[in-house]
Every structure is written in structure tokens, then in C-alpha cells.
Amino acid sequence: MRPDLKPNLWFTLYTLLRIGAGARAVKISTTQLAEVLGISQQSASRHLRSLEDLSMIERKIEKDGTLIHITEKGMEALHAVYHHLRRHLEEAAKEAFVFEGTVFSGLWEGAYYISQEGYRSQIREKLGFEPYPGTLNIRLRTKRDLERREQLERMPGIEIKGFRTEDRSFGGAKCYPAMINDEVEGAVIIAERSGYDRSVMEIIAPVNLRKRLGLKDGDLVRISLSNSR
Template structure:
């Protein structure tokens, strides 16, 4: 076993300050397979622990420290917090708790006012985004299937271009052939909030799309489209379409189906609609 392997196997708490790691390892004079490294040069310990520290431990500290603040409501409003309360939440000393708060503030994840004994803390946009990233990561890990995602959006009226485009025979023929239904002449548009947009963007690249090829007519050319099978409102089969070129904002999702969805779902402008996308 070389020095790097020995270090990785025996340093149980990479969150410690690099100097503490060196001190602990030397003091304990750890053994492995008959080899000892009590005389390892401090620079080697410091370099290796810095690599571990910068390679992921800092992020673990950030997330572990933000979670109890978020649970107490600091995403929405300023909360009162003492260092003793925060230390109890983290299961650490007050000194460590104060250091964590200082780290979060220096990295722009929180804002705080007052004294350490009684301070007000709120997550910044950056801190809230960190929590959202954690949520979506865990959601994707534990979701029931890697081949589907359910999003929610609010019904909005489109720009009227959808009817023109999907009325083109070059598109309609491909939808009948590849998706098994004839298109109702119009799109059903949903506006996603930030949470659903982030989930949609994180999942859509993992799903398999059905390619709808571009084509030319005598007058102009029409671009290619990605189509994803979907179930709208938990009951009507359709497809989400993503043109390679679009005039829509990123948070607008276009849906096509064989029927007039507003009437079939009995929904109105602004209503929330669930859509499950398959791939």
C-alpha cells in the first residue's frame, strides 16, 4: 500500500482542517499491513487533504449546513438562530457551527445580521438554488422510473403559430406513422415555474425522443422536431414537441394530441395541468 492509498483508507473525517488531519494521523501512528507512515512529510498530508477538501468535501459541508436552515424556513424568510441551536442541529460544537455559518456567508449562500448569540439568517438565491439542486438530484435518483418524468405547468394561450406548423402535411404524416395518431390542428401550451423547468431540463436529455424530420415545400423549409410521448392530465395520450428552432421562451412546453385538449380536459387559461413524459 502506498502513501496515497494509506491516507485514503485511514482518514475517517476529511472535513477536518488539513493541519488537524496531519496531526491526527501522525499522533495515532496508524498501522496497515505492517507499514507505518508517521514520518510522512507534512506537505504530502497537506496536499492530499487539500485535494480531498477541494474535490467535494466543501460541497458536502455546504449542503449539510444549509439543510437545517432550510428546514427551519430560511428559504422564505429570515429566521432567528443562535450558534448553540445551530450546533445542536449539526451535532457539532458551537465553534464548528460558527465556522460553518461564516463559510456559508463567505460563499454567498446565506445573509445574516445580528450577533452570533442571536442572529437572523436567510438563504440567498444561490443558497436556495443549492437546495433545489439537491432536491432534483434526489428526485431523479428515487423517482419510480428513469424512463419517465411528471411535470406541472399552467395553461397559456400560444402565439398562434402552432396551428400553422402542425397543419403541414410533412409533419402530420410523420406523426401518424411514428406516434400513431393524427394531430389536432393546434398546440396546447404550458408555462413551467422554475422548479418544474429545472426538473424538465434535467430529465429530458435522458429520455428517448422520436425524430420528426424537417422537410421542404415549394415555398419554404420546415425544421426538424423532437417528439416525446406523453400523457396529458393523466388520461389523454399526446406528445411534447421541441423544435430545434423555436420562438418560445424556454419555460413554455408545447403539446400536441389527437383531440382538442382544452375541451377534453375541461380546463381554462391558467389551470394547472400534469403531464407525464415517457422515453
């Protein structure tokens, strides 16, 4: 954030942008602006004077209000704030989708499902790897991870469509590319139909993760989503 643009001033500048003052001069009274900002009319007047002194707005006072236009310098200040916010939000989003859990032996259904060509062909096409026929099962340990898990379910993900064979139908799933223990690329897979509750995450990868990472039941695993979208 620019050192000469205090938070209250950039928020006022942002509010002016919202009402159209970035594209053209807009007419607004200090009373109206104060109502939008939730501050006193005197404070709104001070904000406008300060922004004008900083050459971030131009204004022309008329009888029925003030014509205000954000200058090029003002737009540059808003862009600077936007880029700072975007960077910090992206960093926070990355941290929001890091999970830790313990390995456990599951229902042994992963090998059956991941061996189905209807799933394998889509994983090859959409995730770019040939999946090992099985899943690594991770049980989340903390309330925060469980909340993240619920949040993840609301994210779009990479769709794996359901299909039907001669014998039965298979449900769809969503995949989220991930790094496992910061070493192996794979994906979290969330099935539409699952025998597990939300404390469990299933991981697919092009290798046997237990062997590759030397994992056994009870070991702690870190899952970092590389594209939470």
C-alpha cells in the same frame, strides 16, 4: 440490499469486480486496495476478512499480494444490489420527468405547423396517432420544472425531421410521449425553431386537449412523460 452485506462491504466487493475479480482471480495487495477505496490498509484488510467470512470472496495470500476471486455468492449479492439500484433509479427518473404548468393562449402558430403533412405523416408513423391541428401551450411555474425542461432537451427523444416545401423550409423537432392530466396520451414537442422561451412546453395529442379536458387559460396541467429514454 442483502441485510448481511453492509454498504462498505458491497462497495469493496464492487471495486473488486471493477478490477476483474469477477471473471478470474486477480492479484492485489491490501495497500493497493486501500488506495483505490480511499481507506486505511487496516480497514481494507478487515473488509476482505469480512467478505471471506461471508463466503463472497476466495483469496490466497502470497508474498507479493493476495489472489482474490469473487464467488458465486458474491456475484449474487452484487446482482441484488444492482437490481435494487436500477429499480430506484428508474422510479426517480419517472418522477424527474413530471411537469406542472398553467395553460395559456399562445401565438396561434401550432395549428399552422401541425397541419403541415410533412409533420403529420411523421407523427402518425413515429408516435402512432393523427395529431389534432394545434398545440396546448403550458407555462412552467417553478425553477425545478425549468431545470427538468433543460434536462429533457438533452434527452434523445423521437426525431421529427425538418423538410422543405415549394414555399419555405420547416425545422425539425423532438417528441416525448406523455400523459396529460393522467387521462390523455399525447407528446411534448420541442421544436428546433420556436417563438417561445424555455418556460413554455407545447403538447400535441390526437384530440383537442382544451375541449377534452375542459381546460381554460390559467388552469393547472400535469404532464407525465411515459418514455423519457
